[in-house]
Amino acid sequence: MAAAQFDLRARLASSEPFLFSWMSVPSAALAAQVARLPLDGVCLDMQHGMIGFSDAVPMIAAINAAGRPAMVRALWNDPATPGQAFDAGAVAVISPMINSRAQAEALVRAAKYPPIGARSWGGYTALQASGLAAPDYLKAANRLTMVFAMIETVEALANLDDIAATPGLDGLFVGPSDLSITLSGGARVDKTGPQTLEAMARVAAAAQKNALVAGAFGGSAEAIKAFGKLGFTFLAAAVDVDLLHMGAASLRASLKA
Numbered sequence: 181m182a183a184a185q186f187d188l189r190a191r192l193a194s195s196e197p198f199l200f201s202w203m204s205v206p207s208a209a210l211a212a213q214v215a216r217l218p219l220d221g222v223c224l225d226m227q228h229g230m231i232g233f234s235d236a237v238p239m240i241a242a243i244n245a246a247g248r249p250a251m252v253r254a255l256w257n258d259p260a261t262p263g264q265a266f267d268a269g270a271v272a273v274i275s276p277m278i279n280s281r282a283q284a285e286a287l288v289r290a291a292k293y294p295p296i297g298a299r300s301w302g303g304y305t306a307l308q309a310s311g312l313a314a315p316d317y318l319k320a321a322n323r324l325t326m327v328f329a330m331i332e333t334v335e336a337l338a339n340l341d342d343i344a345a346t347p348g349l350d351g352l353f354v355g356p357s358d359l360s361i362t363l364s365g366g367a368r369v370d371k372t373g374p375q376t377l378e379a380m381a382r383v384a385a386a387a388q389k390n391a392l393v394a395g396a397f398g399g400s401a402e403a404i405k406a407f408g409k410l411g412f413t414f415l416a417a418a419v420d421v422d423l424l425h426m427g428a429a430s431l432r433a434s435l436k437a
């Protein structure tokens with residue numbers, strides 16, 4: 181029997197920050213390498229990355245084989261992606277642009293089996309990844325898989341309390357770039373500006389009040405530190421291509437030293 185699937189929920193219950201890489205390149209060979217970096221997991225970006233579902237399947241398998249949690253940022257809040265990603269062996273889905281309670285409820289419905297939601301059965305790869313027999317997977321799946329609503333607009337901020345109180349939702353995940361764009365009426369991307377941080381503090385408080393995981397896209401050491409100070413613990417550390425650039429820049433710098 182295969183090893184048990186990574187228990188992301190148990191890991192996130194600790195206050196230790198969880199820093200993960202964010203993949204945009206559709207490559208299982210690269211995912212196998214990225215999963216072995218000194219970070220805690222890998223998220224496949226199906227919204228702004230170049231990763232489609234048939235690319236994601238072998239990438240998720242490669243990440244699971246490395247013993248790290250595989251996560252997916254969906255293209256949109258569609259009813260198919262969460263079940264499909266979990267069926268393929270991912271343990272978390274992060275859904276963009278959740279702006280209302282109704283959208284958050286639709287997300288949970290797509291991601292969870294009854295009685296919480298209406299996920300459809302057919303996770304044959306998930307059975308292998310979890311090492312569980314079908315009846316046990318059905319009992320464990322709503323705990324083994326996590327669903328995050330992205331808060332990244334002024335509209336979402338206005339509905340924050342309702343969204344955060346959605347039954348079955350596991351976490352909030354801030355997209356600070358889109359959030360700063362809507363906060364500035366389209367004037368700027370300012371991930372760590374005062375207006376963004378002030379709004380993010382509200383998101384962290386709503387997560388805490390509703391016992392949700394507080395997550396955010398960091399992308400740089402500066403952002404990770406700033407968001408960590410606000411109480412965010414589930415943080416996208418850096419995009420795959422940026423990690424390559426950082427590695428090369430660090431090599432250049434150490435050759436000069």
Ligand code: 3PY
Pocket residue numbers: 228332354355356357358359397
């Ligand atoms: C944002 O910052 O808006 C994101 O969606 C992160 O990719």
Ligand code: MG
Pocket residue numbers: 276332355357358
């Ligand atoms: Mg965004």
